[in-house]
Amino acid sequence: MKIVVIDDGIGKCRKIESECGKRGIETVILHDLKSAIEYLTDNPVDGIITDMQYPLQKGGDVKRAGDLLLKWLFKQNKEIPVLGNSHLDFNSEYPYFTKKMNGYFEEYLFQEFVTLIEGHN
Secondary structure (H helix, E strand, C coil): CEEEEECCCHHHHHHHHHHHHHCCCEEEEECCHHHHHHHHHHCCCCEEEECCCCCCCCCCCCCCHHHHHHHHHHHCCCCCCEEEECCCCCCCCCCCEEEEECCCCCHHHHHHHHHHHHHHC
């Protein structure tokens, strides 16, 4: 199983990567929308955990990057469960956006997400 984490917060990325490692889940860490779209275009993944804003990315609309990612996934007809990790709300019609952690790691939501991914395949 492989999860992509898209966030510019190094601490959050390390925490999620650590929790994935404990469960034997491969983790790919990306820090900006462009890299995420390039990676997701060519690589199959089982789930995505994304922040809403990626302030460290260069150029582009960093304030709603999470929504832009969900719009792109919708247009590409990609059926990938997505868990938000942000204190900001997401605004998307992407049907595979599942839940949102409140900008910090919430064990029970992460576990629900992993269970969802296991059942999604």
